[in-house]
Amino acid sequence: METNFSVSLENGVAKMTLAGRIDATNAPALQDEVKKLVGQTVNKIVFFVKDLEYIASAGLRVIVFAKQKLGVAAQVYLIGAQESVLNVVKMSGLDNFMTIQDKFEE
């Protein structure tokens, strides 16, 4: 399956770039990548999603998982979300607990 996400950690900032579709078929693989960062110091969790067209609840659960497992004190960012993605995020109420920006500004 084509990979449409990447995960990295730099200076306490966990960067997750998501593209295309994050659904029940590939969310578990994304979650496995997030899991690899558990135990490291994470102050910010930043989702770069400008090329993400579709996210299902399986993908939203990875966002929740990241916050719960990487750092409950970490600030979560959602950067460059398209309307379709933003609508799903808002429907689930996650928008109230994330910093939503067009471009990442710390």
Place this chain on the structure above:
Amino acid sequence: MEHKTFVAKMENLELMINFILVHARKQGFDEKMLGQIHLVAEEALVNVVNYGYPGKTGDIEIACGPAEDKQGILIEIVDSGIPFNPLEKPEPDINLPLEERGIGGLGIFMIKKIMDKVTYKRENDKNFLSLVKYVGSTK
């Protein structure tokens, strides 16, 4: 109504969703609504794939057709798995911060938010989930 039966496995998810989207397109939904119907289809189907047939394989029968009363789509998802009424599940508290969220219930919550009618029945040892969305409804 057009019917098609699929083996309930994740590899078939896209095929099943496409079957529904082809019919949704015929009913005249715009791209934005097709995206929402895509989401609903995934959430409903994934529930059956993940939980419907614990420890064995089974089928999902999908039926699609025009809604009866107004322009729109009727989607029926039928499985012979364990009895499961998604409408009985408690709704997730979407006001909870991320660190206090549970992991379940969000898919069904979104189905109810998007669709105009969601009904469930258990009959002949089968689960019937029936979903209706009207064209132009901005619920």
